[in-house]
Amino acid sequence: MDNIFSAFTNRRRVLDALKNTHRSRVPAEPPCPSCGQSAAITALRLCSKCGHHYAISAALRLDKLLDDGGVALFEDIPSRDPLNFPAYGEKLAAAREKTGLGDAYCVREGAISGRRVIAAALEPEFMMGSMGTAVGEAVTRAIERAGALRLPLIIISASGGARMQEGMFSLMQMAKTSAALRAFSDSGGLFISILTNPTTGGVTASFASLGDVTLAEPGALIGFAGPRVIEQTIGAKLPAGFQSAQFQLAHGFVDAIVPRDQLRSALVRLLKLHPETAAAV
Amino acid sequence: MSAMTAHERVKAARAPDRPRVRAYIADLFDDFFETHGDRLAGDDAALLCGVATFEGRPVTVAGNVKGIDLDSNLAVNFGMAGPDGYRKLQRAARQAEKFRRPLVTFIDTPGASPTASAEERGQGEAIARCLFELSGLKTPIIAVLTGEGGSGGALALGLADRVIMLENSVYSVLSPEGFASILWKDASRAEEAAGVMKLTAEDLLAFGMADEIVREPPGGVAANRTALMRALRGVLRRTLDELCALDTQTLLAQRYEKYRKF
Ligand SMILES: [Zn+2]
Numbered sequence: 001m002d003n004i005f006s007a008f009t010n011r012r013r014v015l016d017a018l019k020n021t022h023r024s025r026v027p028a029e030p031p032c033p034s035c036g037q038s039a040a041i042t043a044l045r046l047c048s049k050c051g052h053h054y055a056i057s058a059a060l061r062l063d064k065l066l067d068d069g070g071v072a073l074f075e076d077i078p079s080r081d082p083l084n085f086p087a088y089g090e091k092l093a094a095a096r097e098k099t100g101l102g103d104a105y106c107v108r109e110g111a112i113s114g115r116r117v118i119a120a121a122l123e124p125e126f127m128m129g130s131m132g133t134a135v136g137e138a139v140t141r142a143i144e145r146a147g148a149l150r151l152p153l154i155i156i157s158a159s160g161g162a163r164m165q166e167g168m169f170s171l172m173q174m175a176k177t178s179a180a181l182r183a184f185s186d187s188g189g190l191f192i193s194i195l196t197n198p199t200t201g202g203v204t205a206s207f208a209s210l211g212d213v214t215l216a217e218p219g220a221l222i223g224f225a226g227p228r229v230i231e232q233t234i235g236a237k238l239p240a241g242f243q244s245a246q247f248q249l250a251h252g253f254v255d256a257i258v259p260r261d262q263l264r265s266a267l268v269r270l271l272k273l274h275p276e277t278a279a280a281v
Numbered sequence: 282m283s284a285m286t287a288h289e290r291v292k293a294a295r296a297p298d299r300p301r302v303r304a305y306i307a308d309l310f311d312d313f314f315e316t317h318g319d320r321l322a323g324d325d326a327a328l329l330c331g332v333a334t335f336e337g338r339p340v341t342v343a344g345n346v347k348g349i350d351l352d353s354n355l356a357v358n359f360g361m362a363g364p365d366g367y368r369k370l371q372r373a374a375r376q377a378e379k380f381r382r383p384l385v386t387f388i389d390t391p392g393a394s395p396t397a398s399a400e401e402r403g404q405g406e407a408i409a410r411c412l413f414e415l416s417g418l419k420t421p422i423i424a425v426l427t428g429e430g431g432s433g434g435a436l437a438l439g440l441a442d443r444v445i446m447l448e449n450s451v452y453s454v455l456s457p458e459g460f461a462s463i464l465w466k467d468a469s470r471a472e473e474a475a476g477v478m479k480l481t482a483e484d485l486l487a488f489g490m491a492d493e494i495v496r497e498p499p500g501g502v503a504a505n506r507t508a509l510m511r512a513l514r515g516v517l518r519r520t521l522d523e524l525c526a527l528d529t530q531t532l533l534a535q536r537y538e539k540y541r542k543f
Pocket of ligand 1: 032033034035036037039047048049050051052
């Protein structure tokens, strides 16, 4: 039903344009929010002075993480508008134009230093990386493919949570992805969950919190309820750093904080510690 | 069926005289023994668990606890469970599997508790782990929506083989107030939100997210509690019989498919 959005024809062109902008070192236009200097931003979107982690697109993340960038999967999962929600179609079209993606995800099959993996990343610039049916379906297919091929699974989350415009269909994605991870886990699959800024709501309360190993980027906001909702509920300001990656490490909910420029080497080490099983194809 | 608006359904689902979880337990089950605590940190009064018999057979029961007035609601955080509650549910679910008891949940919550202390103790992880546990639990699960079911806080009790909704219960991705607040930055547009969210039992049945609607007696559930419970008892008996007849592999495969299709 509601198969209303066709594939985005010039997706590849927009993607390439984005990559090229990010690949060259360009001077930071506004001063860095962490150190205040107009320092250059690196290819991984880090402040070259203080290492501040700027937002990074899902495609660029996977380009940098996988050997030769890997091969894109499940690019044409149609977004759905099951509630016929006012202006949702226009919002989706604008997000496609802005990101070059069909919805808020990239899934790839590839390798990290030669070790084959399935890797997925959510796109924070696409309606805040929110999870509707297309994102939930892409994540579930990624999990199922990793299970079928007996490959490690890596998911990089960046999401405001459930996509409100799809109502209960969004909530069902939490059940769908979690059930797929349960089956994957029962079959012995390795899932490395990487939490980046922001990871909140229904994504935190489903697949993002179900990693065998959970890593977080420095400074990432990670939580279930958003800070604004909590402040309204308790009638007080939250302390600085509440729900930060460091906060989650201190409270026992992540295994390690890994800066973006060390992620690939951390994954190489982790993958080596989880050798391929004999059944791997 | 009367032509109530979605907003009127939300109001009915939240009516203070609507039966609470302990009323369902008293009327539908015998020998209820409440089991407190998550064995980690605490005991959440907003989510109860226990063991009982349903027409002679042992079952595990869990449900959101709501009060009827301000004082009783303050004691149970208005039915909004925290991580301790969701981890208590996980413990009860694992015991249900171990002792081969079906799990029956009663859902009536505006959502998970959005407090600083809930965040410090991993509210997101606690809900996610419920979904993980329930999706692979090797025993039948029946969820009954009795009032309002809001957000992941409700889904944590709602991943089930059969989802039964009372006629005036509602189930939504977020409360209409929260939905209006997020999308329109205006919580006062909750009535309008209820209208577009498709959260009634009829909507959920049409989507395949609810499997059955239990009609409420004319004149309201508060005044006709016996009739409501009789109807629900019949549905529970039939559903338990159906699910208990399935072998575990079929049960789990059907449960996977039930959520895979969305
Ligand atoms: Zn800086």
